Amino acid sequence: MMNNLSIKKKLLIYNILIQIIILGVFSFSLYKTLEISSLDKIKSTLKIVLLDVVDDIIDHKDDLTKDIFHEEIEYKFKPLFIRLLQVDEKVTKINGTKFPDIFKYDINKLHSLKKDIIYFERNDTYVLSKMKITLDEKTYVVEVATDYRVLNSTFENLFYILIFIVPIILIFSIIGGYFLIHKSFLPIENILVSLKDISAKDLSKRLEINNNKKDEIDLLRQEINNLLSRLDNSFEKISQFSSDASHELKTPLTIIRGEIEIALRKDRDKDDYKKTLSTCLDEILSIQETVNDLLFLAKNEFSTENIDTVIYLDEIAIDSKKELENFAKTKDIQLILEINEPHEIKGEAKLLKIALKNIIKNAIIFSHDKSKVLIKNYILNDKIIIEVEDFGIGIDKNNLKMIFEKFYRVDKSRNKHSGGTGLGLSISEKIISLHNGKIEVESTENKGTKFKLLFHR
Ligand code: ADP
Numbered sequence: 001m002m003n004n005l006s007i008k009k010k011l012l013i014y015n016i017l018i019q020i021i022i023l024g025v026f027s028f029s030l031y032k033t034l035e036i037s038s039l040d041k042i043k044s045t046l047k048i049v050l051l052d053v054v055d056d057i058i059d060h061k062d063d064l065t066k067d068i069f070h071e072e073i074e075y076k077f078k079p080l081f082i083r084l085l086q087v088d089e090k091v092t093k094i095n096g097t098k099f100p101d102i103f104k105y106d107i108n109k110l111h112s113l114k115k116d117i118i119y120f121e122r123n124d125t126y127v128l129s130k131m132k133i134t135l136d137e138k139t140y141v142v143e144v145a146t147d148y149r150v151l152n153s154t155f156e157n158l159f160y161i162l163i164f165i166v167p168i169i170l171i172f173s174i175i176g177g178y179f180l181i182h183k184s185f186l187p188i189e190n191i192l193v194s195l196k197d198i199s200a201k202d203l204s205k206r207l208e209i210n211n212n213k214k215d216e217i218d219l220l221r222q223e224i225n226n227l228l229s230r231l232d233n234s235f236e237k238i239s240q241f242s243s244d245a246s247h248e249l250k251t252p253l254t255i256i257r258g259e260i261e262i263a264l265r266k267d268r269d270k271d272d273y274k275k276t277l278s279t280c281l282d283e284i285l286s287i288q289e290t291v292n293d294l295l296f297l298a299k300n301e302f303s304t305e306n307i308d309t310v311i312y313l314d315e316i317a318i319d320s321k322k323e324l325e326n327f328a329k330t331k332d333i334q335l336i337l338e339i340n341e342p343h344e345i346k347g348e349a350k351l352l353k354i355a356l357k358n359i360i361k362n363a364i365i366f367s368h369d370k371s372k373v374l375i376k377n378y379i380l381n382d383k384i385i386i387e388v389e390d391f392g393i394g395i396d397k398n399n400l401k402m403i404f405e406k407f408y409r410v411d412k413s414r415n416k417h418s419g420g421t422g423l424g425l426s427i428s429e430k431i432i433s434l435h436n437g438k439i440e441v442e443s444t445e446n447k448g449t450k451f452k453l454l455f456h457r
Pocket residue numbers: 358362363366390392393394395403404408409410411415419420421422423424425426449
């Protein structure tokens with residue numbers, strides 16, 4: 001049932017329950033403490049009266065049946081019951097007032113009492129104190145009692161005070177609690193109202209903050225703002241990515257459609273049809289490449305089953321070089337490998353080869369014909385590094401920051417000719433970061449570019 005209530009209502013109910021328990025325990029303890037201390041007081045008064053009575057008995061030992069207790073009976077302490085018992089073979093009351101029937105004589109018990117020691121007894125609502133004394137070789141027991149109900153009026157008063165005060169305290173504490181809860185939840189309610197205003201379409205709005213580092217709600221607002229910024233960024237990237245992706249696919253499709261439409265306008269000879277088909281095939285291959293790259297990037301996780309396998313980076317470099325040798329030959333470019341010693345890491349060889357080959361392929365594509373590409377593998381500052389250096393067209397500073405973005409190409413028209421999808425470096429970066437490594441790049445326009453893949457040892 002509580003689950004359906006708002007947090008505010010739940011807190012209020014908990015607050016009321018806790019207050020009731022606290023006030024209940026407090027009232028009960030107060031009542032009990034007072035009861036115990038009152039009983040102690042009764043006992044000490046009874047003790048004083050008892051000692052007075054014993055004094056009177058000693059003073060009047062010649063005739064103990066006389067009216068010797070009038071002083072005590074006139075005490076303000078009422079009701080007071082006194083009796084003097086002579087104890088030998090039988091028990092005889094020889095003086096005293098009317099005594100509560102509840103305290104019967106028990107001769108054996110009276111005999112067993114120790115001399116000159118004060119005993120207390122409680123029975124029903126009565127408290128009794130007694131002492132055994134010996135006078136002229138006769139044994140007496142003096143008993144003084146009072147009715148405990150004498151305190152009832154005091155307790156009744158306390159009870160009424162508590163009955164009256166406890167609800168008042170409770171009402172005030174509920175009002176106080178409600179005020180506190182309302183006050184604490186107000187900023188959260190304001191945040192909720194503001195958040196309802198921020199839709200996925202307009203993530204640019206932010207919550208107002210006071211920059212107070214000690215205010216938890218303000219910290220929450222700041223965190224929500226940070227989250228919104230990240231979401232805004234991601235949405236921006238996703239929408240940019242979708243429009244880039246559709247553009248990349250639309251262009252070759254438009255070319256294919258144009259080529260086919262022109263070819264169909266009139267009858268053409270065999271060579272014209274061959275030319276059209278070959279252009280279409282090129283464009284289809286480009287679509288296929290883009291789709292493959294997109295699928296590769298879209299996979300949330302690459303097949304990382306072998307990521308814990310020990311692999312040798314120098315072998316990856318040798319294999320990548322070997323596989324790209326023919327491609328380099330088309331531009332008469334020399335691939336030079338410089339490896340000092342084997343370097344092992346834990347990883348997935350197939351993926352690392354894709355990453356490295358993308359970088360070497362770019363180095364070949366953006367090199368001038370007949371130049372060279374250096375591939376080195378070495379250790380520096382406890383990092384294993386694979387370096388790919390070319391002496392080609394280079395990348396200017398502004399573009400250097402963007403080359404890892406998906407579909408980003410420095411010069412789209414020239415790159416189109418070279419056949420890239422603009423996804424190669426994004427793929428390489430994803431693979432390297434999967435191996436806890438990172439890519440660094442240095443480049444000077446018209447001089448060349450150096451890519452470094454850094455891995456932990
Ligand atoms: P692509 O598949 O088009 O090569 P990449 O993501 O691999 O896409 O590269 C992005 C862009 O970065 C390239 O289009 C190119 O403009 C630039 N680039 C990458 N490597 C080099 C390089 N070695 N020299 C000059 N420019 C480069």
